[in-house]
Amino acid sequence: xxxxxxxxxxxxxxxxxxxxxxxxxxxxxxxxxxxxxxxxxxxxxxxxxxxxxxxxxxxxxxxxxxxxxxxxxxxxxxxxxxxxxxxxxxxxxxxxxxxxxxxxxxxxxxxxxxxxxxxxxxxxxxxxxxxxxxxxxxxxxxxxxxxxxxxxxxxxxxxxxxxxxxxxxxxxxxxxxxxxxxxxxxxxxxxxxxxxxxxxxxxxxxxxxxxxxxxxxxxxxxxxxxxxxxxxxxxxxxxxxxxxxxxxxxxx
Ligand code: SAH
Numbered sequence: 001x002x003x004x005x006x007x008x009x010x011x012x013x014x015x016x017x018x019x020x021x022x023x024x025x026x027x028x029x030x031x032x033x034x035x036x037x038x039x040x041x042x043x044x045x046x047x048x049x050x051x052x053x054x055x056x057x058x059x060x061x062x063x064x065x066x067x068x069x070x071x072x073x074x075x076x077x078x079x080x081x082x083x084x085x086x087x088x089x090x091x092x093x094x095x096x097x098x099x100x101x102x103x104x105x106x107x108x109x110x111x112x113x114x115x116x117x118x119x120x121x122x123x124x125x126x127x128x129x130x131x132x133x134x135x136x137x138x139x140x141x142x143x144x145x146x147x148x149x150x151x152x153x154x155x156x157x158x159x160x161x162x163x164x165x166x167x168x169x170x171x172x173x174x175x176x177x178x179x180x181x182x183x184x185x186x187x188x189x190x191x192x193x194x195x196x197x198x199x200x201x202x203x204x205x206x207x208x209x210x211x212x213x214x215x216x217x218x219x220x221x222x223x224x225x226x227x228x229x230x231x232x233x234x235x236x237x238x239x240x241x242x243x244x245x246x247x248x249x250x251x252x
Pocket of ligand 1 (some may be wrong): 012079083111216218
């Protein structure tokens, strides 16, 4: 039987947010490869081998998945959320070789954290938005700051992944400072933690009220554009931006 690799997203946490396509891939798999907590989300069964690995070994993990598929195994590489959002899809494609042209490789989408969180909050990403990974593991910190400033200047709504970790305690405080300078103190910011799990917690405050401790590694942070407002318990960026000088203050 010929092997394959499917790089899948398990969604933000809840079983109900795993797509039927991903469930079918997991059911058909002989091997599951991925970061320990994500592999732990796959139910063990006879005939299924789990290969949990540490966070820092993405390339090795991707190569191991491809090796198994070349040997005829049916391999699912798991990420949380969507595999193309700061996750394993690119890591697998980076280690594909020309000899793999005939190998059956697929990427199956999942519900990424920012979309699950935005839906809970209302529609903070309701107009043009961007997503920025605040971790400087895989890029220089200077680039994080540059993208942040330019996104704020362009008046994008914003989603921030990996906002804060023990190894980068000052980074997120800096981010909040840059945002306050660029967006002003009244802009709405939502901290969405562990969305769709029993630990879910959402809080929306102004940038003036935002504190670094409001985020941890299980939090995705959403900032509205300059027209963002509250509607009861919801927060949203409106569907339209009026013509004329843009709301971020740049002359039209
Ligand atoms: N591929 C994943 C993102 C991996 S990066 C996706 O598409 O969602 C890991 C970061 O995702 C975390 O630091 C956090 O910012 C965010 N995240 C993942 N799951 C989350 C959840 N259930 N609730 C809130 N944020 C989450």
